[in-house]
Amino acid sequence: MHSPLIFHIDVNSAFLSWESVYRLKELGETVDLREIPSAIGGDQSKRHGIILAKSTSAKKYGIQTGEPIVDAIRKCPELTVVPPRYEIYEKNSKAFMEILSKYSPDVEKYSIDEAFVDMTGTEKLFGEPVKAAERIKNEIYETLGFTVNVGISSNKLLAKMASDFEKPNRVHTLFPEEIQEKMWPLPVRDLFFVGKSSEKKLHSLGIYTIGDLAKTDVEMLKSIMKKQGETIWNFANGKDVSFVEHKEDSNKGYGNSTTIPFDVSDRSTARMILLSLAETVGIRLRKDNVKIEVISVNLRFFDLSNVSHQCVLDHPTNITNEIHSVACRLFDELWDGTPIRLLGIQTSRVMEEESGRQMNLFDNTDYEKLEKLDKAVDSIRKRFGTDSIKRASFVQQEEIDHISGGRVKEKIRNDWDKG
Numbered sequence: 484m485h486s487p488l489i490f491h492i493d494v495n496s497a498f499l500s501w502e503s504v505y506r507l508k509e510l511g512e513t514v515d516l517r518e519i520p521s522a523i524g525g526d527q528s529k530r531h532g533i534i535l536a537k538s539t540s541a542k543k544y545g546i547q548t549g550e551p552i553v554d555a556i557r558k559c560p561e562l563t564v565v566p567p568r569y570e571i572y573e574k575n576s577k578a579f580m581e582i583l584s585k586y587s588p589d590v591e592k593y594s595i596d597e598a599f600v601d602m603t604g605t606e607k608l609f610g611e612p613v614k615a616a617e618r619i620k621n622e623i624y625e626t627l628g629f630t631v632n633v634g635i636s637s638n639k640l641l642a643k644m645a646s647d648f649e650k651p652n653r654v655h656t657l658f659p660e661e662i663q664e665k666m667w668p669l670p671v672r673d674l675f676f677v678g679k680s681s682e683k684k685l686h687s688l689g690i691y692t693i694g695d696l697a698k699t700d701v702e703m704l705k706s707i708m709k710k711q712g713e714t715i716w717n718f719a720n721g722k723d724v725s726f727v728e729h730k731e732d733s734n735k736g737y738g739n740s741t742t743i744p745f746d747v748s749d750r751s752t753a754r755m756i757l758l759s760l761a762e763t764v765g766i767r768l769r770k771d772n773v774k775i776e777v778i779s780v781n782l783r784f785f786d787l788s789n790v791s792h793q794c795v796l797d798h799p800t801n802i803t804n805e806i807h808s809v810a811c812r813l814f815d816e817l818w819d820g821t822p823i824r825l826l827g828i829q830t831s832r833v834m835e836e837e838s839g840r841q842m843n844l845f846d847n848t849d850y851e852k853l854e855k856l857d858k859a860v861d862s863i864r865k866r867f868g869t870d871s872i873k874r875a876s877f878v879q880q881e882e883i884d885h886i887s888g889g890r891v892k893e894k895i896r897n898d899w900d901k902g
Contacts, residue, residue: 485604488612489727491634491642492583492619495651497596498523498536498567500629501575505568508628520544521563524552535567539651549785549824578627586619591727594789597646599639601727616654624652640675640723641666647673662721667694676715678784678821684708693719711819737775739763740827746785747823750815757810760828765803768830769861774799776832778806780813783825791829792817799834802853806830 494500502523503516520541522534532552544559556562576595583590586609589601602615609615616633623631630652634645637658644666645657657665672682674693684707690696696704697719704712717723739760747753757780768775779793792813800806810828863872 487637488602488605489636489639489642490600490602490612490616490619491593491639491646492579492598492600492623493632493634493646494579494596495630495632496536496538497575497629498572499538500536501572502565502568504575504628505571516563516565519563520546520559520561521565522546522552522555523567524555524564525567575627575629579623579631582623582626583619586615589727589729591729599642599727613654613656620652620654638721638723639725639727640718641721643675644673659721662697663694666721667692667697667719669693671696671719674715674718675788676711676718676790678788678819680820681708681711681715710816737764737768737773737831737833738827738829740781740825742825743823747826748820750818753814753818753823753826754811756826757814757828758807760826761803761807761810764828764830765801765806765857766861766864768801769857773833773835774801775830776834777830778809778813779829779831780810780817781825781827781829782814782817782823783827785822785824790817793829795832799832800850801857802850803857804853805850 496517499516499521506512507515517538518540519538520543521538522541523536524534525532534546534548534550534552534555537546537548537555541555541559541562544555544562546555546558546562552564556564572595579596580590580592580598583598583600587600587602587605591599593599600619602609602612605615606612609618612635616635620631620633623629632646632648632650632652633654634642634647635654635656635658636642636645641657641659641662645655648655648657648665669692671677671685671690671693672679674696677685685691685696688699688707690699696716699716701713701716704716706712708715741756741760743756747756776796776799777793778796779791781789781791783789794809794813796809806828814826860872
C-alpha cells in the first residue's frame with residue numbers, strides 16, 4: 484500500500500506569464516512583460532478595470548492583484564498595462580493540463596491556472612517526489628515557456644499551502660511532520676479558507692498565527708464560528724480528507740459564473756445573482772433534456788481567493804427555482820461575510836431527463852407545474868428573445884442582469900481591440 488502523494492501545481496502570475504509568452508513567441512516582441520513593471524488589467528470603464536496579474540517588479544511598488552488600475556498607475560506611473568486575452572489563456576491552460584495528465588490519470592483542474600495531481604505510487608516511474616516535481620516544472624517551462632510552483636504533500640490542503648511558499652519557479656514540500664516548522668509560524672490569514680472577516684474574528688480571540696489556531700480548543704471555535712471553525716482548525720492541523728477528483732469533460736458544460744461589477748457584501752444581492760445564474764444553467768439543462776444530481780456554489784472573494792460547497796440532491800432536477808433554492812442554501816452555509824467578486828453555480832452527475840420523481844409527504848411543491856412553467860418561459864424566450872420575459876425582481880434592477888454568467892466572446896474581442 485503506497486502512502487498518498489499529492490502535488491499542487493500553480494502557474495506563476497498566470498495571465499501575465501501567458502501574455503508574455505504569446506507576445507514574445509507569436510508577435511515577435513522583444514520586451515518581456517515579466518521583466519518590467521507590468522500588469523494585465525480589464526476595461527477601466529467598468530469593474531473589470533482591475534489588476535488581474537502583475538509582474539514581480541510591479542509587486543515591488545505595492546501593486547496588488549484585484550486593485551483598480553487607476554490606483555496601480557498612481558503607485559507606478561510607468562506601469563505597462565495590457566488588456567486580457569482570454570482565448571490565449573485558455574489555450575495555455577489546456578496545454579498545461581495536458582502535460583500534467585502525462586504524469587498521472589488523476590488530475591483535478593482546480594482553476595484555469597492550477598491543478599492537483601495524485602502522484603501516489605509513481606516513484607518507480609518518475610523518481611522520488613521532489614525529483615518528479617522538478618521534472619514536471621521543467622517540462623512545462625521548456626515546452627510552454629512559463630514557470631510554475633509545485634507543492635508536495637500527502638493531502639490536497641498541505642500541497643496547496645506548500646505551492647504558495649516562496650515564488651516563482653520553486654518546488655516545496657509540506658508533509659505532516661513539517662507543519663510545525665513550515666506552516667504554524669505563518670499568519671493565520673495565509674491559511675486556506677480564512678478570509679478577511681474570519682481573520683478579524685480570529686484576531687479578536689488572540690489567534691494570530693496558524694499555530695495559534697491549531698492549538699486552540701476546537702469546541703470553542705465551533706461555538707463562535709460554527710462549522711467553519713471546525714474546518715479551519717482541521718486545516719491548521721494539516722487534516723484534509725478530500726480526494727483528487729478527475730472530472731470528465733462531458734459534465735463540464737452545465738455550470739456558469741459571473742464576475743460582479745461591484746463587491747457583493749449583502750446576502751440579498753448574492754441571492755439575486757445566484758438566481759440569474761440558475762436561470763442560465765436551467766435553460767441549458769432543459770435544452771439538452773437532461774437533469775443533474777449534484778449542485779455546487781463557487782465564491783471568489785475580493786482578494787481572489789476561492790471557496791466552494793456542494794451537495795447531492797434527493798432527486799435529479801432541471802428546475803430553475805429548485806437549483807436556485809439549493810444554491811442559496813449552499814451559499815448561506817459557505818459565506819462568512821467576506822466581500823465577493825465572483826459567484827458561480829456548477830452541476831454534475833448529469834442524466835437523461837425522467838418523467839417523474841418519488842413523492843414526499845412533507846413536500847407540497849408542485850414540481851410538475853414548475854417544470855411546465857420553465858419550459859413555457861424557455862419557449863417564449865426562444866421565440867421573442869432572452870429579454871422578452873423576466874422575473875419581477877429584476878425589472879427595476881440595473882446592475883444585475885436577469886440571465887447572467889460566462890463570458891461573451893465578442894465582448895472579449897472588443898476589449899482587446901480597444902487596447
